Amino acid sequence: MSNKVAIIASNGGVFDAYKVFNIATAAAATEKEVAIFFTFEGLNLIHKQAMHALPLPEGKEHIAEGFAKANVPSIPQLVEMAQELGVKFIGCQMTMDVMGLTKDDFIDGIEVGGAVTFLEFAKDASPTLTF
Amino acid sequence: MxxxxxxxxxxxxxxxxxxxxxxxxxxxxxxxxxxxxxxxxxxxxxxxxxxxxxxxxxxxxxxxxxxxxxxxxKCSNESIEEKPFEHTVSIDELQSLESGVILDVREEVEYAFGHIKGAKSIPLGELENRINEINKDLEIYVVCRTGKRSDFAAKKLAANGFKKVFNVVPGITAWKGNLSKKL
Structure with missing residues (x-):
């Protein structure tokens, strides 16, 4: 059985962020080796400013209340937890170049790499998830 | 609990x-x-x-x-004793027990969630202090979840002068009868 979980985060909404980080922290807490490849809008999830104000889907803004009521941890909290549990964050170099971003625009502790960096990790991972 | x-x-x-x-x-x-x-x-x-x-x-x-x-x-790869306690009985034999005591050495919480009816509970860690609660003249069938803790307990009893001690193998995990609860 594979002990690795590979995740691709390619969307930048708050729902996407929860899907990515809930699965990632749960897997890491279950002693899996976890890596997340952030690409295109997914880079927002680890962008220093953007991660604090990720948008809810249009027309679903009222759900913000539900998050507060259910006492769900904030995205920055989940990110910190994930890093503490050893989840590896890989930012997509190509997307960063296209968007004019550098490593300094992102939270500390990320790696920057291309598709092959992720593929190398994911080749023997099970499951590989895309959000 | x-x-x-x-x-x-x-x-x-x-x-x-x-x-x-x-x-x-x-x-x-x-x-x-x-x-x-x-x-x-x-x-x-x-x-x-x-x-x-x-x-x-x-x-x-x-x-x-x-x-x-x-x-x-909490479990880890529990170390297997080099020389297991020599007197053992199969868990199936407890179904038709006519005399003796079943001694369950798992933790109190485990006992509460399911034990063999009539079994006496003394967690392994308390055995030394409570050893006088057990009648030396009876057959003692020591049971735990997988037979490891009961192996320790059986050796301890034997070292304390108990003559008719049996380690029940493999343990509650293989018990086919009903389990009583104490919740």
Whole structure:
């Protein structure tokens, strides 16, 4: 059985962020080796400013209340937890170049790499998830 | 009923109960029991699956209104004794026991969630202090979950002058009869 979980985060909404980080922290807490490849809008999830104000889907803004009521941890909290549990964050170099971003625009502790960096990790991972 | 260590995860939503449990478990000694207090309804299935996945023993859950109390025993690759206790009986033989005492040396919480009817509970860690509670003249059938703790206990009893001691193998995990609860 594979002990690795590979995740691709390619969307930048708050729902996407929860899907990515809930699965990632749960897997890491279950002693899996976890890596997340952030690409295109997914880079927002680890962008220093953007991660604090990720948008809810249009027309679903009222759900913000539900998050507060259910006492769900904030995205920055989940990110910190994930890093503490050893989840590896890989930012997509190509997307960063296209968007004019550098490593300094992102939270500390990320790696920057291309598709092959992720593929190398994911080749023997099970499951590989895309959000 | 209490675990050795208690974790308060009340009010926390998924995945926090799991994350907190993992961290708390790291600080436990092998064989100790973690009691997790949670209100997340999903934690019931999640914690059982988590324990199974990482190799700990999920003992059970008690529900008190909205409060869930989960009990998990920390396991690792328990070292196998080089020379097991020589007198053993199969767990199946306890079905037709006519005399003697079944001594259950698992933790109190494990006993509470399911034990063989009539078995006496003395956790392994308390055996030394409570050894006088056991009648030396009777046959003693020592049982635990998988036969490892009971192996220790059987040796301890034999070393203390008990003559008719048997380690029950493999243990409760292979018991085909009903289990009594004491919750």
């Amino acid at each position: 209490q675990g050795d260590v208690q974790l308060d995860a009340k009010g926390l939503a998924c995945p926090m109960p799991i994350v907190k449990t993992k961290k708390a478990m790291d600080s436990l000694q092998e064989g100790q029991i973690l009691e997790v207090l949670a209100t997340d309804k999903g934690s019931k299935a999640d914690l059982a699956a988590w324990a199974d996945s990482v190799g700990h023993q999920f003992i059970g859950t008690i529900e008190e209104g909205n409060l869930l109390k989960h009990y998990i025993r």
